[in-house]
Amino acid sequence: MRIQCVVSYDGTKFYGWQKQPDKRSVQEVIECAINKITGEHNVIHSSGRTDAKVHAHNQVFHFDTQKDIAFKQWKRAINHFLPEDVYIKESKWVGEEFHARYSAIKKEYHYLLSTNEYNPFERDYIYQYPYGKLDLEAMCDCAKLFVGTHDFASFCVYDQLGTT
Secondary structure (H helix, E strand, O other), X not given: OEEEEEEEEOHHHOOOOOOEOOEOOHHHHHHHHHHHHHOOOOOOEEOOOOXXXXXXXXXXXXXXXXXXXXXXXXXXXXXXXXOOOEEEEEEEEEOOOOOOOOOOOOXXXXXXXXXXXXXXXXXXXXXXXXXXXXXXXXXXXXXXXXXXXXXXXXXXOOOOOOOO
């Protein structure tokens, strides 16, 4: 059976999503939690990866398992074994045609910038630039370059046949 989950995490103490030797990763802590529940060697597949210190609010992943647990219980069970900086917000059964990466229809990124006085409580969540004024008009003009329809094919993930 295939389980889809939506996860949020504070990436401050992670070296990114993907497992890395001798580094703490989001994928590793989630797989460890799931494996404790199933007794299997489960591999999770995400809709995308994040870099070190990057946070996520609604990242989707899926995994396959033989363990028969009510889908509503997966959320609670996985969260029981996760550290405080990772939280499963939702879990549900999905068909085998679902793939977190290939079935994704949207990804959204937010970049936060503050020009206020330095705030140590925001240091891990908002880029702080307290060194003077930014030219907001020039920044808004540049941002207009991103508005519209663009060809992002080079950023897409394709299956082995190149059809999706």
